[in-house]
Amino acid sequence: MAVVEQATEASRMPVLSVRGLTTSFRVGTEWRSVVRNMDLDVAPGETVAIVGESGSGKSVTSLSIMRLLPQLTSRIEGSVKLEGRELLTLDAEQMRQVRGNQISMIFQEPMTSLNPIFPIGKQIAEAITCHRDISNSEAKAEVLRLLDRVRIPNAKNRFDEYPHQFSGGMRQRVMIAMALASRPKLLIADEPTTALDVTIQGQILDLIKTLQDEEGMAVLFITHDMGVVAEVSDRTIVMFRGEAVETGTTDDIFNRGQHPYTRALLSAVPKLGSMGGRERPMRFPVIDIKTGDTLVPEAEAGIPEKGSQPLLEVKNLTTRFDIRSGLLGRRSGAVHAVENVSFTLKPGETLSLVGESGCGKSTTGRSITRLVTPTSGQITVDGYNVGSLDEASLRRMRRSIQMVFQDPFASLDPRMSIGQAVMEPFVEHNLGSKAEARDKAADLLERVGLSADMMPRYPHEFSGGQRQRIAIARSLMLDPKIIVADEAVSALDVSIKAQVCNLLLDLQQSFNLAYLFISHDMAVVERVSHRVAVMYLGEIVEIGPRQAVFDNPQHPYTKKLMAAVPVPDPARRKLKRNLSTDEIKSPIRPVGYQPPARQYREVSEGHLVQV
Structure with missing residues (x-):
């Protein structure tokens, strides 16, 4: 009877238990915290999602758990336990044995995580032989089994191929195979589908669900996509500016979310099928992330005039x-x-x-x-x-005709202030004086929700969304x-x-x-x-x-x-x-x-x- 109770108790014990996690980075002589008092548990077979926008502390939380942050410029406080074992007190060699063996991680961009000069089969085999005492032939057999598990067609012939010979979705499958190589107790998936096409994203989500059912893994899933959260997670933690502002079952978060930031995130999610019966495009409602009040309600946009000639x-x-x-x-x-x-x-x-x-x-x-x-x-x-x-x-x-590109950081010159960047088309086309260019650039920056006072700043001083607004303002300079x-x-x-x-x-x-x-x-x-x-x-x-x-x-x-x-x-x-x-x-x-x-x-x- 005692043995049964112990087994039941063990099954209830969280695979991962985090208490009071605070991560700080050294800035000059000061320490600045970017994650504060984070608590979370992940049980066997459970998926817990951490959701929030860029800069909220999601990825820093996962890197803190894995202890992958630079030792000299970062400081991790609190408690991180894996099956009751404290990870923050382990030495470097002990932690190396944990990584890839008991905890594995899938990163957002597989091409930067895979070594371009080694075949993918060799890279996965290395993850196996590092933690298990097996021969090369046994390791190869295990790699082929894993490649079949992650649904890579014709795995035997692709064993010796290089990362550049795979599509983005297939490279992400290789990363999943590598993460599963040593049958970890916990899988941390850090934005594993963000860079993928929607069909490839669907395949990867299906794959993670299937493998979790088969292996009984605990999964910590990090994303900013609320649609993905709804489809994969049992419980959800909402992060905002380094803190967990709301925690609960995924159903509660989506249907009965209390925090203003949670409601703001959900209101901004486009829902396929929500436009049924509407002819015009629709603006998104804008919600104040501090109060939860609707600042701008959902509204219909314009419609082109009938009979007008094509541009x-x-x-x-x-x-x-x-x-x-x-x-x-x-x-x-x-x-x-x-x-x-x-x-x-x-x-x-x-x-x-x-x-x-x-x-x-x-x-x-x-x-x-x-x-x-x-x-x-x-x-x-x-x-x-x-x-x-x-x-x-x-x-x-x-x-x-002007163009706005996907990555504004790549399309803005890092050595030019944003004022110069926005003014440049006007000046190059000789449409007026520099003073007129400056006035028009200031007006357009105000139109796109920025301030004219920002003109002396450089692209790296802005967030991704602000940089995209700058790119839009620049595209409008030539009318x-x-x-x-x-x-x-x-x-x-x-x-x-x-x-x-x-x-x-x-x-x-x-x-x-x-x-x-x-x-x-x-x-x-x-x-x-x-x-x-x-x-x-x-x-x-x-x-x-x-x-x-x-x-x-x-x-x-x-x-x-x-x-x-x-x-x-x-x-x-x-x-x-x-x-x-x-x-x-x-x-x-x-x-x-x-x-x-x-x-x-x-x-x-x-x-x-x-x-």
Whole structure:
């Protein structure tokens, strides 16, 4: 009887127990705390999510638990126990035995976590042989078993391949295989799906759920995506500025959340299907994160005038990139990035291009602005025939069409103040004096929610959301009629994403802007679009009014994209989508390949689907 009670007690004991965790970093001569008094427990087979935005202390919490912070500039206080064993008092060698053996971690970006000069099989085998006394042949057999477990097709032939030969989703599977190599008691997943396309994200979430069911692991899941939280976690901890502001079951957090910040996070989450019956795009409600009060209610945005002439016309656009190989660099094939794409865009309208990485969305945007040279087709921008423009005419054309890129830090010069960066297009196009440029830049910074006083600052002094606002202000300096927004909100936290989407809708109404909105986030696309075009392998497979495409999707690929979107509903927590694990097909074709002529069927007015 005593043995049974001891076994029951052991099963109730948390795998991980954290009490009073406080992590500080040395800044000059002072210590500044970035995580304060953190408490959490994770039981066997349980998934606990830590949710919050960038800078809230989520990742620092996980790195503190793993003791991966630099010893000289960081200080960890409190208690971190793994199955009752205190980790903060272990020496370096003892902690090395714990890492990868009893606790494993999956990081956000697998390409920076995998060594590019070693085959993936060797890297996973190393994780096994470090902690277990087995032969090389036994280690290889175990690696192949793990690769099969994480659903990597043809594992035996891929054992000797390198990280760059895998897609993003497959690299993340390799990281999961490595994390599971020694059958850990606790898996820490730090934003494991943030950088992935929605279908790949769905596959990874399914995989983690399946492996947890099979292994009985405890999982600490760190993310800022509330849809992911709802689908994977049993309990949720909401972090804000280094502190846990609310803790409870996931159902309680989502349906009965008390803290203003929790409610603000949930209000900013776009929900697929929430636009049913609405023709116009919708602004997100804005909630005060300190009080929970609604500052700006949800509201409908504008709609383009009927009968207006298109600002942008694209006919049979094809863009291919030659592949050269051999000693003489002969042409051996081509990447068919964009294949026979046609659409129009009117003033005040948002057309969204959606699809997974590699489908040709960004190449379409860059072809329209002539940042890359199209192979064939006709592009007309505000009366300009883009393909026939000389350098001077191309420069004038680009006053009508501007681009906002995904990563504002990469598109802003770190050596230029943001005032100089925003003024630069105006000055370079000789549209007025420097004083006029400064006044216009100050006005646009105010329009995008920043202050003119910030003009002397540099890009590194701003948050990601603020930098994206600066990039938007810069794109407006030439009074363009069209803005190509290339994944402009994909890398942003959920509330910042909502703010930037609202800003884009407000600017559209103020300036009658047309947007080509490039994204893989179907829930955001549903919220901001008038029309939607779905791309697959360089081709548009479905296009039509947003309401028609989302309410009545026809193409199998459109249905697959929608089925993969995480839904912020805890009732779906045990749901597995059983999505195909096939990688997206290659767009590389041999020399002389001619794609077959495509036919389209009209489902309803303006709603076309490839047959």
